[in-house]
Amino acid sequence: MKRTVLAIGALLMSVILCFAGFMILKSTCNKITKALDNVSQSAAEENLEEAKKRTQEAVQLWENIHGRIEALTKHAETDELEETIKSLTVYAEQGNMERLYEKSEIAKNRLEHIIKNELPLFSNIF
Numbered sequence: 001m002k003r004t005v006l007a008i009g010a011l012l013m014s015v016i017l018c019f020a021g022f023m024i025l026k027s028t029c030n031k032i033t034k035a036l037d038n039v040s041q042s043a044a045e046e047n048l049e050e051a052k053k054r055t056q057e058a059v060q061l062w063e064n065i066h067g068r069i070e071a072l073t074k075h076a077e078t079d080e081l082e083e084t085i086k087s088l089t090v091y092a093e094q095g096n097m098e099r100l101y102e103k104s105e106i107a108k109n110r111l112e113h114i115i116k117n118e119l120p121l122f123s124n125i126f
Helices: 002-044 048-072 075-094 097-118
Strands: none
Touching (some): 002 097, 048 097
């Protein structure tokens, strides 16, 4: 009886930790996605000064929170995302609004992909 209770308790703790980790990951990804939305919007409006400002904010936010994403996901996915986000600064400085918009949308799609892959679903586990 004690082993059963202990096993159920361990299983319950595992489920709670898994859910908490996913919620932290989702919240973190949503924060950076909002910042990238601002970059995309500024680039679509071709507002260079606003795009530079929003890009700096997004890159700074990424620097502050990427550790949380890397702790909860595969590094291969975050490495590509980091390269894409850091390339935004180059396009903003060059004034290349088309590429800035394109790269910010790619980064948002990668964040969405990370969230979908980390959902605690049967298809993602097995």
